[in-house]
Amino acid sequence: MSDAQAGQIDTVMHEERLFPPPPEFAAAAHIGSLDAYQRLWDEAAADTEAFWEKLAREELHWFQPFDQVLDWNPPFAKWFVGGKTNVSYNCLDVHLDTPRQNKAAILWEGEPGDQRTLTYQELHREVCKFANVLKGLGVGQGDVVSIYMGMTPELAIACLACARIGAVHSVIFGGFSSEAIADRNNDASAKLQITADAGWRRGAELPLKETVDAALAKSPTVEKCVVLRRTGAEVNMVEGRDFWWDDLMDEASADCPAAELDSEAPLFILYTSGSTGKPKGIKHTTAGYNLYTKMTSRWVFDLKDEDIYWCTADVGWITGHSYILYGPLSNGATVVMYEGAPNWPDEGRFWEIVEKYRVTIFYTAPTAIRAFIKWGDEFVRRSDLSSLRLLGTVGEGINPEAWMWYHKTIGGERCPIVDTWWQTETGGIMMTPLPGAIPTKPGSCTKPLPGIVPAVVDETGQPVDEGHGGMLIITRPWPGMLRGIWGDDERYVQQYWSTVPGNYLCGDNARCDRDGYYWIMGRIDDVLNVSGHRLSTIEIESALVSHEHVAEAAAVGKPHELKGEAIAVFVTLRDVEPSDALRDELKQHVRKEIGALAQPDDVRFTGALPKTRSGKIMRRLLRDIASGKEEVGDTTTLEDYSVLASLREDEE
Ligand code: WTA
Numbered sequence: 001m002s003d004a005q006a007g008q009i010d011t012v013m014h015e016e017r018l019f020p021p022p023p024e025f026a027a028a029a030h031i032g033s034l035d036a037y038q039r040l041w042d043e044a045a046a047d048t049e050a051f052w053e054k055l056a057r058e059e060l061h062w063f064q065p066f067d068q069v070l071d072w073n074p075p076f077a078k079w080f081v082g083g084k085t086n087v088s089y090n091c092l093d094v095h096l097d098t099p100r101q102n103k104a105a106i107l108w109e110g111e112p113g114d115q116r117t118l119t120y121q122e123l124h125r126e127v128c129k130f131a132n133v134l135k136g137l138g139v140g141q142g143d144v145v146s147i148y149m150g151m152t153p154e155l156a157i158a159c160l161a162c163a164r165i166g167a168v169h170s171v172i173f174g175g176f177s178s179e180a181i182a183d184r185n186n187d188a189s190a191k192l193q194i195t196a197d198a199g200w201r202r203g204a205e206l207p208l209k210e211t212v213d214a215a216l217a218k219s220p221t222v223e224k225c226v227v228l229r230r231t232g233a234e235v236n237m238v239e240g241r242d243f244w245w246d247d248l249m250d251e252a253s254a255d256c257p258a259a260e261l262d263s264e265a266p267l268f269i270l271y272t273s274g275s276t277g278k279p280k281g282i283k284h285t286t287a288g289y290n291l292y293t294k295m296t297s298r299w300v301f302d303l304k305d306e307d308i309y310w311c312t313a314d315v316g317w318i319t320g321h322s323y324i325l326y327g328p329l330s331n332g333a334t335v336v337m338y339e340g341a342p343n344w345p346d347e348g349r350f351w352e353i354v355e356k357y358r359v360t361i362f363y364t365a366p367t368a369i370r371a372f373i374k375w376g377d378e379f380v381r382r383s384d385l386s387s388l389r390l391l392g393t394v395g396e397g398i399n400p401e402a403w404m405w406y407h408k409t410i411g412g413e414r415c416p417i418v419d420t421w422w423q424t425e426t427g428g429i430m431m432t433p434l435p436g437a438i439p440t441k442p443g444s445c446t447k448p449l450p451g452i453v454p455a456v457v458d459e460t461g462q463p464v465d466e467g468h469g470g471m472l473i474i475t476r477p478w479p480g481m482l483r484g485i486w487g488d489d490e491r492y493v494q495q496y497w498s499t500v501p502g503n504y505l506c507g508d509n510a511r512c513d514r515d516g517y518y519w520i521m522g523r524i525d526d527v528l529n530v531s532g533h534r535l536s537t538i539e540i541e542s543a544l545v546s547h548e549h550v551a552e553a554a555a556v557g558k559p560h561e562l563k564g565e566a567i568a569v570f571v572t573l574r575d576v577e578p579s580d581a582l583r584d585e586l587k588q589h590v591r592k593e594i595g596a597l598a599q600p601d602d603v604r605f606t607g608a609l610p611k612t613r614s615g616k617i618m619r620r621l622l623r624d625i626a627s628g629k630e631e632v633g634d635t636t637t638l639e640d641y642s643v644l645a646s647l648r649e650d651e652e
Helices: 009-015 023-028 034-046 048-059 087-091 120-136 153-165 178-188 208-216 245-251 287-301 318-330 349-357 366-375 400-410 489-497 537-545 580-593 619-626 641-651
Strands: 068-073 076-081 104-109 115-119 144-148 168-171 192-196 199-201 204-206 224-228 242-244 266-272 280-285 308-311 334-338 361-364 390-394 417-420 454-457 469-474 504-512 518-523 527-530 533-536 550-560 564-573 602-605
Touching (some): 034 048, 087 318, 104 120, 104 349, 115 120, 120 153, 144 153, 144 178, 153 168, 153 318, 178 280, 178 580, 224 245, 242 245, 266 318, 280 287, 287 417, 308 318, 308 349, 366 400, 400 417, 527 550, 537 564, 564 619, 580 602
Parallel strands (some): 104 334, 168 266, 308 361
Antiparallel strands (some): 104 115, 199 204, 454 469
């Protein structure tokens, strides 16, 4: 494509211009043409169970083969029933005694610049040792292990060690507060905590152990805590409860055969926000998740043995679980893992890493891309990015302008971009332009992967017309699907499977165009997407209301240049007058209750919140006010016009 064409950013949206896969890329790709994709998709649609059965038998190691592909008792699914396998075995042991045994599994770089390489054999050894450490601490099959660490190789080791013995990991993102950790620990009845003294972030130490100490004071089920020495920070070690990682590893045997686990043995819980205040523990299990992440990694990233693959997500999110750990390692890939911030010591850090490790596949979030654009191209130009052959995005839709920048400035106009739509609940990527097969339209996640049959429907469950918006559903079970919400089957049924009975409700709106391309249009519930992270408005409101001076609160999203959405909150007070000091205090309060990622950008005080006659907070109105739109929509149902008037005045 010429520069003149690439420059037509403004017209991309109207033209629905297509970017076909580059012919050289397609020629070497696992799925190399639209026809090949269509054949595979048709085959999977015609007999979905046969499609997955064949792959499961070929791609996973079975200690005992399964005798039933799917037991579907809607909405409860069991995949590969009767089989016994182990995810850690499929990620590690299968590569031993092959030429991959001395291949780098993880190329790790710490924020201060330290480096470590773990070959498959070395990673296997560390995982076996740590699995024995876990056993030694009394952790057994089905026990929940809570992990709150920075992005160090030990985080991967800890997860794989849990998988090896059938313990269930619950990784909690390092940006969450002690309150949030305690909530999650209690919901899951976690038995063991793993953390680090601290983590590096933009040159500063993130006090992980200190935060965990506060969380453990409120986590009665957690008996012991393993602490990795990362920064050397002074920490408080509680005798009999806290143990240093390296002390335990020094003593541990490297002999630990993988447990032969049932296909449906729980692998992990990952908490995510939904439309109520309480985070949901999304449950994923062994065989189906393993197969789904393995196949989607290969198809979507076109993974080859010679690739150097870098997903910049944190393992604290589903993207890190599926596409740093389980998917790529099952394929025997070399994975780059970076500990720190993209702008440390300066804004060129990511591109230096790409050049240094000769990264070929780069997977990041639109919010990061918007930051790169803002920081300026000079940081990109300093590094040689010619090793890149494929780019990806995840977490939110990518606006065409950012897509064009990514395509030109990072991809040198030669790399396909896979815009991957999926969710914590789906386990793996559901829709994306397969890079050798599906022409891309910037801003569209294009088509479903083989075995995935989506639809767009109205409130009655009827399909809407082509080009019209509606609720996105998935009409068939798939191996990577969530198996439930930890300890709350009722909520699982109600939230995902009741709106359109028998179908999975994603919670996103979408439309499908005349070419069968899907366009995600945002959430149908009160979930915000801040920098690609899901936050529920109700969680933020509950945090605010827990403050002694807050009577009532409403949180809404407003457009933000970098974060996609920023949080604006409207607060009514009791006993005190509004002040700037209180505004700051409330921001800090939310930070303390949930974590830095949930800190509101705006706090607005109001005498009352605008409500409908039935008492519902008028969120649309608040959103319009928060984003500074002049048109505030139809207000005739407002309970109290004076509220709106005074909120508007406040804005002046
Ligand atoms: C949004 C992240 C548009 C969507 C893997 C979804 C996207 C939620 C995309 C899941 C995309 C994710 N285009 N929207 N490519 N990817 N989303 O659970 O609203 O953290 O429902 O999983 O992010 O977020 P989650």
